[in-house]
Amino acid sequence: MKKHSKALIYAAIIGLIIVAIFLGFLSGMNNPISWILILALLLIPFIYNKTKSDTQLKWKEEYSVNIEVLDSDHKKLINLLNQFTTAYDYAMSEEFERQALSDLIDYTKYHFNREEQIMLDNDYPDFESHKQQHQDMIQKISQMENKYNEKGHEVFEEVCEFLTNWLIKHINGTDKQYSQHLNSRGIK
DSSP states (O other): OOHHHHHHHHHHHHHHHHHHHHHHHHTOTTOHHHHHHHHHHHHHHHHHHHHOOOOOOOOOGGGOOSOHHHHHHHHHHHHHHHHHHHHHHTTOOHHHHHHHHHHHHHHHHHHHHHHHHHHHHTTOTTHHHHHHHHHHHHHHHHHHHHHHHHHGGGGHHHHHHHHHHHHHHHIIIIIHHHHHHHHHTTOO
16 A cells, blocks of 8 residues: 555544544543543554555665765765655655656766766776666666656656665675775775
8 A cells, every 4th residue: 555545544544533532522521432532543643653664765884885975975865766755655746756756867877977987086997887887777767767757656666666776786786896996095
C-alpha cells in the first residue's frame, strides 16, 4: 500500500474516532467508551510510525570513499534521491516530483564532473573506464527521466529503484576503487 493511501486511511480513522468521541460525550462526560477512544486516538501516531515503511535511503559509513568532498557529494545525492521519493510518498505535485528528479540529475552531472576532474588531476590509472561508466549512467538517467516524464507515477518505483541501486553499487564498487590511489596522492 502506498504511503499516501495509508496516511489517508489513518486520517479517516482519526476522523471517525473524533466523531465517536463527541457522540459518546453527548450521553455524559463519564461515558467510558469516549475515554477509551481518546486513548486510542493518542496511540494512533505511535501505531502509524511503527507500521510505516521507511523508503528513505540513509548514509552509512561503509559508503565512504575516504575523500571528504566526494563523500559530501554522495551524501547530497542520497538527500536528493530522498527528496524525490518523499515527493511521491506524500503525494506532492507532479511538478515538485519532476523538479526533485531534475535536481538529482543535475547534481549527479555536477558530481561526475568534479569526481572526474579530481581523478584526472591525480593521474588515476582507470580514469577512462570510470568516465565511461559516468557517461553510461547519464544516458540511462536521461532515459529514465524521459520515461518518467512520459508515464509519471506509473514508472516511479522503477525509476527510484534504478537510481537507488545504481548509486549504492557505484559508490561501493567503482568509486571505492579510486580511494587508495587518491588517498596516496594526499586527497582526503
